[in-house]
Amino acid sequence: MKSTPQKVIVNSNEMSITLRRLAHEIIEKLHGVNNLVFIGIQTRGVFIAKRIVSLIESITKKTISFGTLDITLYRDDVDRISKQPIVKETEIPFDITGKDIILVDDVLFTGRTIRAAMDELIDFGRPKTIKLAVFIDRGCRELPIQPDFIGLSYPITKKDVISVNLKETDGKDNVVVYKKGD
């Protein structure tokens, strides 16, 4: 079977509206931003987090601490995958103890990345809370993990592929869905 053509489900304009809504929602739910820090999961979670952070900073006129997390070394399948993933940078240049963390990723699928990310964060300190913000929740969870902030809920089957494209990594902003070929 060949891959089906890609269907655009979110365009560039819709993406920026959704990000703006997420920024407002986070400020509202957390009652302000004083204790708030953002951690983006490599690779696209980092750029989505950066965009939300700069929106929140322009709305509240406050500086928000921001870090990046690479979960590769905390994966549960290192000896099962045939290609070892490239280990990217984890950089958290502040103490997370006592902070309210917003953990950001582009797509929430099985929940395994988030499990790994939380394990890694706990090795850095004891945050007051960790909340999860994702741009797309595509369903098919394998672990009991739910997001606190969702850009778009788009339930699809395991055979479907959803990818978030971002200007920073892919040259354009959109979200596409397709069925993968063999």
Place this chain on the structure above:
Amino acid sequence: MKLKQKDLLGLEYLSKEEIELIIQTAKPFKNLFTRTVKKVPTLRGKTVVLLFYEPSTRTRTSFELASKRLSADTIGISVPASSVVKGESLIDTVKTIEAMKADFVVIRHSMSGAAHIVSKTISASVINAGDGMHEHPTQGLLDIFTIMEKKGNVKGLNVAIVGDILHSRVARSNIWGLNKLGANVFVVGPATLIPTEIEKLNVEVCHNIDKIINRLDVINILRIQKERQEQNLFPTLEEYSEIFGINSYKLRNAKNDVLIMHPGPMNRGAEISSEVAESKNSVITEQVTNGIAVRMSVLYLLAGGDGGKSETFNS
């Protein structure tokens, strides 16, 4: 990207891309050392056997720390206390280790090729931690990592390896690795300690370091093994030190930012003066730190893979 082999036996058998992958992967591991928790769960449940037929402090400790920081379990077997003294052969020893379900065997042996024999015997990943006069690949990799970190690149650099090239596995691993990455490699030492036909490895032989010192970006100084003097390979240690020892006077014409490296252990006053070892150009203690990061990188990259029938990790 992936290492194409199950074992790390020498830099001779790695491609340029594979060497670069190991170096690139070592960087995030080095960043781990600045955290309060210096450990990640990556190799949880794996077993690393450290099989050392020769004395070693730093390499063994480094491999042990690298394994432990990846959450693997380690067992050290030092030969004087093992059944090898009862006459057990290398192959029987490693077969026993395999029966105990080790995932990695790190081996140091006085015979060149020992790691190759072991790798053919068992299915665990074998890492050569020094075999006779052949290779010491993780030392070569950590030297390259240190050069990359300080100089940004290896390509086009003039690197001299000074000392007993003949008996040095560190020299051979460095020559293979540095050449693959495009450095110009010089070997410097007395004629008795430089193997004939070494030029075939694409190095320039030099018996007088003064002639080239102003061009060098890196000087990697090897330990002079005092027992070699008894084999009459050089007249006296004093004479060796006078001609080939690196001291501040010899460095007077060197570049300001020349890197001074040494795999250790040092004989201060013999191949390197204390002043040079402690100077701002010296990266000798950093080599030790980098060694752990590079060995973590190698263990991590060798750990993966069932070659295709795998699942991908979905978000």
